[in-house]
Amino acid sequence: MCLAIPSKVISIDSEMNVACLETLGVQREASLDLMQESVEVGDYVLLHVGFVMSKIDEESAKLSLEVYEQILESLKEEEEM
Template sequence: MCLAIPCKVVEIIEEDGEKYAIAEYKGVKQKAKLTLLDKEVKIGDYILIHTGYALEVLSEEDAKLSLEAWEELFKALEEMEQ
């Protein structure tokens, strides 16, 4: 099982004939190959990334719901550590 946090696409680049998204979550940027997606990715879209590949494009609403759930989890884990 893999867990992925939605990342916001901030740049689209092309290298060696392949398209990549540069996506960001909390200031951390990562590059994701777009070849597995069947729809066009635009700057501002949210994507799920696993092992360097974008696996899914999320609606903004779904991304926000997922990000809220992640924040709740992080907060609960932080409280458990105290």
């Protein structure tokens, strides 16, 4: 099973073809080498194993991130039991 995380593009290094992304408060770099369409600062994208896979609309991204936060909260509660 593959899991792609919605992330917001914070900055782009065009020379290296890398984007800095923010996901749930964590920033990381990801390659844009697999993207067929252009990506701009402020776009939401799907991140998978260090690569930006595709764009996603903001509403869908935020809904997905809410679900991820709920899952993380549930896991945290289980650990505390």
